[in-house]
Amino acid sequence: GQQLNQSPQSMFIQEGEDVSMNCTSSSIFNTWLWYKQDPGEGPVLLIALYKAGELTSNGRLTAQFGITRKDSFLNISASIPSDVGIYFCAGHYTGGSEKLVFGKGTKLTVNP
Amino acid sequence: DAGITQSPRHKVTETGTPVTLRCHQTENHRYMYWYRQDPGHGLRLIHYSYGVKDTDKGEVSDGYSVSRSKTEDFLLTLESATSSQTSVYFCAVTMADTQYFGPGTRLTVL
Numbered sequence: 001g002q003q004l005n006q007s008p009q010s011m012f013i014q015e016g017e018d019v020s021m022n023c024t025s026s027s028i029f030n031t032w033l034w035y036k037q038d039p040g041e042g043p044v045l046l047i048a049l050y051k052a053g054e055l056t057s058n059g060r061l062t063a064q065f066g067i068t069r070k071d072s073f074l075n076i077s078a079s080i081p082s083d084v085g086i087y088f089c090a091g092h093y094t095g096g097s098e099k100l101v102f103g104k105g106t107k108l109t110v111n112p
Numbered sequence: 113d114a115g116i117t118q119s120p121r122h123k124v125t126e127t128g129t130p131v132t133l134r135c136h137q138t139e140n141h142r143y144m145y146w147y148r149q150d151p152g153h154g155l156r157l158i159h160y161s162y163g164v165k166d167t168d169k170g171e172v173s174d175g176y177s178v179s180r181s182k183t184e185d186f187l188l189t190l191e192s193a194t195s196s197q198t199s200v201y202f203c204a205v206t207m208a209d210t211q212y213f214g215p216g217t218r219l220t221v222l
Contacts (some may be wrong), residue, residue: 033210042202042213043155050209088154090211098143098162099170100211104154 004028006089006103013079014111021106032065032072033100035088036049043088047074079110114205114212115139124220131190133217135203138146143206144186146170146178148199149216155202161186193221 006023013019023032031050035043047058049065049072056063062075072091076083089103114175115138125131135144147170157170159178167178175197179187190197198221203214 031209035213040216042216045210045212047212048208058117090155098206099157100159102155104152 004089004091004101004103006059006106008106009104009105010109012109012111015079015081017079019076019079019083019108020073021087021089022071023103024071025091025092025093025101026070027093028069029072029091029093030069031092032063033090034061034063034072034074036088037086037088039085039106046087076108079108081110081112084110114141114207116203116205116212116214118201118203118214118217120217121215122218124222125193126222127194128186128192129191131219131221133188133201133203133219135186135188135214136206137186139207140183140184141205141207144180145204145206145211146186146188147202147204147213148172148197149202150199158188158201161179193219195221197221 004025005022033048034046036046037043047056048061051065052069060077072096086105086107088105090100117136119134131186146158147155149155156172159170161167161180177189201217204211
């Protein structure tokens with residue numbers, strides 16, 4: 001099946017630092033989604049991207065839909081302790097109908 | 113908020129017993145999904161539904177069945193639970209080309 005390669009698997013940073021993570025695929029994707037999951041809860045949608053080249057911000061978060069349609073990145077600026085969690089990328093690939101493909105997640109730890 | 117609730121939120125059961133998890137939504141979403149989440153595997157699709165009585169398999173459907181007799185409820189059944197089905201189960205719905213997740217059910221099979 002389709003797979004997404006998400007990197008890095010984990011990050012340990014100091015409060016105030018910027019963070020960058022990305023996802024790549026072997027297939028062309030029609031949408032890219034970024035989720036955050038806190039312990040014991042379901043993933044929460046952060047940003048949705050629908051067009052190649054699209055750059056979208058949500059507060060300190062910025063995500064981009066790659067021009068090749070095979071990648072996406074998420075940046076978090078000036079990290080704070082509540083940014084701790086697992087971040088997932090996901091997307092719909094061409095011909096994949098309504099099913100999403102997920103990356104395996106990036107676990108972010110922020111040291112105060 | 114996509115109006116999704118899951119029940120139960122936690123369950124401990126024994127190998128060989130049947131288990132049913134319920135996903136309930138209040139906003140008339142057409143598409144509903146069941147995922148399981150395990151360390152090292154991320155989220156994996158078990159089954160999904162594209163309407164009442166319309167369901168299809170995901171990538172890890174063996175050992176699971178689903179039913180959707182009305183729009184608001186999507187049931188996941190483990191006919192005979194095994195220890196390998198210990199996991200966290202999430203329900204999701206599609207809204208505006210994105211998926212929104214419920215709070216999850218933590219299932220432990222002893």
